[in-house]
Amino acid sequence: MQNHLQKLPPMSALRPFEAAARHENFSVAADEISVTQAAVSKQIRQLEKYLGVPLFLRSGKNIELTAAGRDLHHAIANGLIQIARSCEQLQRGKRSDQVAITMRSPFASQFLAPRLKKLFAEFPALNFRLYTTDGDPALLLDTVDFAIVLGHEPQPEIVADHLVTEELLPVCSPGYLDVCGKITTASHLLNCDLLHLNAEHWRDLTWEMADWPVFLNHLGIAANEDLGGHSFNNFEMLVRAAVQGLGIGIGWVHLVEEELSAGSLVAPLDASYSIGRQHYLLCRRSQAQRRIFKELRSWFRDETAPFRTRRGIAAA
Numbered sequence: 001m002q003n004h005l006q007k008l009p010p011m012s013a014l015r016p017f018e019a020a021a022r023h024e025n026f027s028v029a030a031d032e033i034s035v036t037q038a039a040v041s042k043q044i045r046q047l048e049k050y051l052g053v054p055l056f057l058r059s060g061k062n063i064e065l066t067a068a069g070r071d072l073h074h075a076i077a078n079g080l081i082q083i084a085r086s087c088e089q090l091q092r093g094k095r096s097d098q099v100a101i102t103m104r105s106p107f108a109s110q111f112l113a114p115r116l117k118k119l120f121a122e123f124p125a126l127n128f129r130l131y132t133t134d135g136d137p138a139l140l141l142d143t144v145d146f147a148i149v150l151g152h153e154p155q156p157e158i159v160a161d162h163l164v165t166e167e168l169l170p171v172c173s174p175g176y177l178d179v180c181g182k183i184t185t186a187s188h189l190l191n192c193d194l195l196h197l198n199a200e201h202w203r204d205l206t207w208e209m210a211d212w213p214v215f216l217n218h219l220g221i222a223a224n225e226d227l228g229g230h231s232f233n234n235f236e237m238l239v240r241a242a243v244q245g246l247g248i249g250i251g252w253v254h255l256v257e258e259e260l261s262a263g264s265l266v267a268p269l270d271a272s273y274s275i276g277r278q279h280y281l282l283c284r285r286s287q288a289q290r291r292i293f294k295e296l297r298s299w300f301r302d303e304t305a306p307f308r309t310r311r312g313i314a315a316a
Contacts, residue, residue, distance in 0.1 A: 013047040014076055016040045017055065021073035024063055078135045099296065100129040102137045103148035106235040107279070110255035115303060122299055126292070138282060145283060146296070152280045159288040161297050163304040164254045164279040168215055169272035171251035171265045172242055179245070183268040186219040193247030194229035195238050210275055215250055218273045239265075254279075254307040279304075 019029035020040055030037040048055050055069035065073065103112070108130065112119070120128070133140060137147035141158070152160045170189065177183070180192050189212075197211050216223035229247055232238045239256060242249045243264045251265070253272065259265035281300050287293050 009047055009050045010043075013043040013050075016043040017047055018073060018076045018080065020044060020056070020063070021065055021069060022077070024065060026063065074135065078133065078139065081131075081133065081140070097125055098127045098129060099123075099146070099292070100131065100144035101146040101148065102131040102133055102140045102144045104137060104150075105132040105134070106252075106255055107148055108132045109236050110239065110258070114258045118303075119299065123292075123296070141282060141284065145287065145293070147282045148279060148300075149282055150277055150279050152278075152282065157285050158282050159285050159297075160280040160282050161301055162278055162308060163281055163300060164307040165274060165309065166210075166277040166279070167253040167272050167274045167307070168210060168250050169253060169267050170215070170248050170269055171239075171256050171260070172248040172268050173245040173264065174266050175245040176242075176247065177266070177268055186216065186221055186269060186271060189216065189248065189269065190221070190223075190227070194227050195241055195247040195249035196227070196229055196231040197235060197238060197250070198231035198233055210277075211250055214275075215273055219271060254304065257307075 015033060016029060016035070016039070019032050020026050023029050023032070026040045026044075027037050030040045033040075044055060051068075051072075053068045054066050055072060056063045057066055109132075112130070129144075131140070131144065136149065138149045138152070141147045148163065150166075152158075154160070172192075176193075183189060183192070194212050212227055213223045230241065232241065235252075235255065238249045239251070239259065241247065242251075243259060248268060256265055260267070281297060283293060283297070288297070
């Protein structure tokens, strides 16, 4: 631990850097932390000198994070989140009626959010603290009770419940099919407006991209990266674009189930692709057999049961 601490940069520079990186604006960062813009700029230059790499590209009044700056901001932001959550727990006390769960944003908004009423009704005595993270939820397990993750290496101190096996399929609004016509073969997709998750979405993830080229190649159609169409770094925004009839996107079955059930999205082609990646609910083994933990684990397994094996989705 001591060796790691000796490698830390000046701590006084980390807060100004985090704010400046989040806003990509020194003035806004200065206002947020109640110092002058000159002070923020000085602290960041000292940090860059210490690290020996530029953290921002500067062009007049405009700044932009370098690749090194993005990596450092990601690490610092996750660290500050863990510190804030630990402080919150200390201030409140570790009450037995509180349960903290962290997960990535798409799982939270597309899968869990539609089930919140059901979850809260099932456990009326619990106060839930639900968090999302752009990083690996497993890294936060020291400060939360449960983490929902994609992929997991077995660890003796961690219990992992398999929740979901990922399956991809094309999705669009019924209205979009009225415009582009019925899609009967996979090659017809190449003539449609395709909605993509861009490289920014995948940049901080440890797993391979799963977008249109991957899906089309699985169907036997040679496809490169230059397929045209709109792109997003946020899956929820892609889903909203598809619902609004702006094109066809790749949907994860467990993340678009509500829209498919409601009819706001349909599968235009009777083809899906089970890519084998699996989501798990993690908790510490020392807690796993507590009654409330066992009940929550069971609830999540029941809710995700349809998504653990491949299931075909009929085309519209």
